[in-house]
Amino acid sequence: MLRWTDFLDVEAVRLSLEARERVGVVHELAGLMSARARVSPKELAAHLLAREQLGSTAMVGGVAVPHCRLAGVSRIVTCVGVHSQGVDFGEADGGRVHVFVGMVSPPDTAGLHLNVLARIGALLRNARLREALLTAPSPSALRALLVCVEDAHVNHRSEVALAR
Template sequence: MRWMDFLTVEAIQPSLQARDSDTLLQELAGLLAPEAGMTQHLLAYHLRERERLGSTVMEGGVAIPHCRVGGVRRIVTCLGIHRAGLAFGGPEHGRMHLFVGMATPPDTAGLHLGVLSRIAALLHSATLRDALLRTTTADEAHSLLAQAEATLHPYPAHPTHRDILHR
C-alpha cells in the first residue's frame, strides 16, 4: 500500500497556525473531516483522546496523531506543516514541524498499522522532511511525497472505492 492512496491535495495544509496542541488537533481534524464523513469537532475529540493514551511524536520533528473511530468511511490522512514548530507531546520532544493526521474505521487494524508504518518510513528521511519544510503549496508537498514514495518502494496502488465500483 502507498500513503498517497490515502492523502489528497485538499488534505494538505502547508501553513498550520495553531499555537497549542488542542488547536493543532482541531486544524488536523478539519483537514480530515470532509473525506472521513465525520465532523471536525468529533474527529478532534478522538484525536485528543488517542493522544492522551500516549504521544504520537516521532523523531525529526514529526508527530502522527491518529485514531480509529466508528463512523469514519475509510482511512484518511492529512499533512500539516507548522513553519515555526509547535511544542507537542512532552517537553523532551521539542518542537514538531510536520503533523500527519489519520482517521480509520475500527475494522481496519492491519491496514491502519500498515499506513502508519509507511508514513513513518517515508518521514524517517531527514532529506524529505527538510524538503517538505521548504514547500509553499499543497500541490508542491503532495508532488514531493509522491516522488519520495515512488523511490522508497514502488508498491502497487491500493484500489480506491471508485476503482472497485468501476470494475
C-alpha cells in the same frame, strides 16, 4: 501495493498551520480530514486527542502523527500540516514538531491502519524529506514530493525482495 499517498488528497495539505499549541493543531488536522471522513471536525478532534492522551504520537525529527480509528468512517483519510515555528507536542527528543500527519481509519481496518502508519514513519525518518516538506511552495508540490519519495521507497523495497 499499499501507498500512504493514496489516502492523501491535495485539499488535505496545509502549508501553514496556525495553532500555537497541541490541542489547536489537532483541531486543525481534524478540520482537514472531517469532510472526506464524513464525520464532524469536533468528533474527530475528540478521538484524536483521546489517542494523544494514551501517549504522544510525536516522533524524533519534529514529526507527529495524530491518528485514531472511528466508527462511521468508511475509508482511511490522512492529511499533512506544516508549522513553521513548530509546536511543543511531546516529541521524543524534546524538540518542537513542524510536520503533522493526521489519520483516521474505520475500526475494522486495524492491519491496514498500522501498515499506513508504518509507511508514514518510514518515509518521514528521512531528514532531507522533512526539510523539503517545510519549504514546499504549494500543497500540490508537497503531495507530489511525497508521491515521488514513496514510489522510490516502494520500488527499492520491491528490488530488495526480488534480490533475495
